Amino acid sequence: MRQRLCNLKTWLLASSAEQDPRFLLDVQRGSLLSLRVVGWLEIVVPLLMLMAGLSVVPVPITGITGALPNLLFTLLGAATIAARWTPAGRAHPRFVTGASIWLSMVIMVWSVSVVPVRVEWLEHHLLGYLILVKFGAAAAVPFRPVHMLALGLSIDTLYLVSSLTGNRFESPGLGYRPFEHLFTLLVTMLCTALTASVYGQRYSGYLAHQQALRTSEQLRETEGKLLISESAATMGRLAAALSHELNSPIGVLASAVDTLAQVTRKMTFATSGARDRLLAISGDAAESGRASVERLRRIVGRMQRFTNLDRAEIQSGDVNELLADVATLVSVNLPENIAVVTALNPLPRVICRPQQLSAVFSNLVTNAIDALPDGGEIRIATRESGGQIEIRICDNGRGIPAEQLASLFDPAAFHVSQGRVTAGYWSLFSCRQIIREHGGDIELVSAAPTGTEVRVTLQSQGATPVSRLSTFSSE
Known part of the structure; x- marks a missing residue:
């Protein structure tokens, strides 16, 4: 029994996942997006539900039944959307989203409770909005299960209190229907389970993404090491090729240097005719040396194109x-x-x-x-x-x-x-x-x-x- 309670506590709190700062940052980004989603829902859904109800059973539109509640919903939705750019909204987006959802239920309960005549579709309007807002929160907001449970129970409590105390405001009230309240409680449990599933999938997706990043990095490192090892094998073949290619220009260059050295020694005692021949020989030797140096330069350039691969x-x-x-x-x-x-x-x-x-x-x-x-x-x-x-x-x-x-x-x-x-x-x-x-x-x-x-x-x-x-x- 104790183990089951511990498992239930872990399932509800799901706090260990957010100990990872990168996952917490991902949740924060999702929460900021949910502010915009919830804000637009608060603006659009009440208006659409009111128009749908009036198309079925027309009632006189007064400030209380129509304009004022929808104005409040519009202001609340706009404030929720704008909260994305406020310090409080950026620091605690889930709390701000939950508070906005709860306030929208307060406005909805108030707009139905103070209607001077009993309009049945308005009561269904409230119940439908309650269900919709719970499922919307479970799907759009990255709540932890305990957050969704607390929000759902607080909304259910508000609905129950409003049903029981409607006559205190000298209005027909919402009416107490045990089956409806049991149903809203069941919806809260379902939304809590849905939140746990969505949150778990988000965390699993995050872990899979992190694993993919690690695998990609390991793969890149493996590719790099393989490339370096292949380069080492290539360098072995290059060394064998260079031993053949270098021998010829080095031999020519050594011969040219030796020729120039001998010409330099003979120039001191040579006659003018002999000097002309020696100058011609030295010119040929210098040209051979330059050609050998150029060939060596090309060989070195070729070697450089194969080296420093990393x-x-x-x-x-x-x-x-x-x-x-x-x-x-x-x-x-x-x-x-x-x-x-x-x-x-x-x-x-x-x-x-x-x-x-x-x-x-x-x-x-x-x-x-x-x-x-x-x-x-x-x-x-x-x-x-x-x-x-x-x-x-x-x-x-x-x-x-x-x-x-x-x-x-x-x-x-x-x-x-x-x-x-x-x-x-x-x-x-x-x-x-x-x-x-x-x-x-x-x-x-x-x-x-x-x-x-x-x-x-x-x-x-x-x-x-x-x-x-x-x-x-x-x-």
Whole structure:
């Protein structure tokens, strides 16, 4: 029994939910909105009910039966709406809403009690307004159940007292009808239960929203970490490529420096004819050195486009240049039976994070290489169409089974290959997220066993919404 009483107390008070300040702020926002809803109900509903009653049983309209009560309702409704901008209304919106509802019932009871003749539809008018205002409060105002119970019982008490004391005002009164009062009490219980249900749904929705935010943040962190790990693998391949690319210009540069040093020593004792030859040699050596330095500069620039992925900055980028870097990178250690062919048409620049796009292109080309265990060709092509840039990465490998295509961008999906279960297409999911944040999209078309084509579309410079680009970070 004690446990049931404790459960009832918890159900009525529902105070633990509002210990979360963010949920309390959500309730406050809902309460401010309810001030406007209740205010308009107080203005419109009494007038409509009066007009409906007069259309059924016409009675003479006097100040007491018509104009004055509706004027009071209008003033009360306007004050309730205006309370949204007052300090008291913003600090205690639920209390102000409840007080306004109770005052509207006082006006309604007064307007019916002081009518000099007994009009039956006015009494039904009051009962209908009582029921409507309770259900309206339960649906529109984020009351806790105990608030709704207290408001409903106070309205029922007002209705009961008015029914019993009508003759004190030398008027016909409302008349005491036990069944009606039992019915209003039942309505109060129903509205309290409705309030508990609505309040619980609001809190459940809030918790679900917070969980979604946490999941989204965790997903973004996972994407960032995956992107960094993929960048590390890319950097490993880049290091291997650089070891080949750097050897040649460094060797030429070292030879040019050695030649210039020898020419400088010989110039001191050379004759005029010999000096002319030495000057020509030094000019050739200097030109070779400059060419080597320029080549080294391009190599370093290519390396920079693949590094600092976690601190990628938004800038104007050349998609063809990024794709050419990727093609050069993968070609160094490419098996002899695989060829990479590029068809890069002139393109406008794009607003992007070049490091992120480089990681995406590298990932897609690497996937294409993995699909060619027996050799083949990878074709990288670009074109501009209708203000969009289209990148196609095609291979003539084994293709992807149709049953896997629908789930390729799903990080929770898994498939069985050669008796092994592989779970999570995180790399493709991450690629799609990056492309979409750049205002584009990625599509994969495959018809096993004839190969696979990946189509990436991007907005050209001026069309890309910079606000969509987000920074991937890792802890």
